Amino acid sequence: MNLFPLIAEVVEGDPGVLDRAMETLERWEAASMAPASRLAQWRGLLCEASRSPAGMTALLDLLRDDSPDARRLKDFAPFAGVLTREQAAPRSCHAATITEPSPGGCQCGGPAR
Numbered sequence: 001m002n003l004f005p006l007i008a009e010v011v012e013g014d015p016g017v018l019d020r021a022m023e024t025l026e027r028w029e030a031a032s033m034a035p036a037s038r039l040a041q042w043r044g045l046l047c048e049a050s051r052s053p054a055g056m057t058a059l060l061d062l063l064r065d066d067s068p069d070a071r072r073l074k075d076f077a078p079f080a081g082v083l084t085r086e087q088a089a090p091r092s093c094h095a096a097t098i099t100e101p102s103p104g105g106c107q108c109g110g111p112a113r
Contacts, residue, residue: 006087007079008063015049015056017082022046024078038076046078 011017025046029039045062048055062070063077 002066003083003088004063004074004077007077007082008060010082010087011049011056011063012060017079018046018050020082021078022050024080028076028078034076038073039078041073042076042078 022043025039025042028034029036029043045055045059049059062073
């Protein structure tokens with residue numbers, strides 16, 4: 001499941017989340033937990049997003065981008081802990097309250113309620 005569009009929504013609604021991402025990035029840099037070049041890219045993106053509307057737009061566009069290059073960079077995204085368990089939970093037809101089961105059963109492939 002691609003959680004990055006949800007992360008983009010959270011960032012858009014609360015830009016203060018970027019501070020938490022920067023703290024994560026700093027811990028990773030101190031522990032050499034990821035390639036320095038990728039961490040430097042993220043530092044630039046987070047700094048620009050904090051400084052300007054254009055930078056924020058670029059970050060949100062990246063988070064919503066599903067191209068191979070964007071996915072590769074997002075392999076090292078510093079947004080751990082930004083989503084709540086509820087936000088990160090897989091979504092299916094079972095997430096809604098079902099008052100009457102559909103005649104053919106569930107169509108999402110998940111377990112029946």
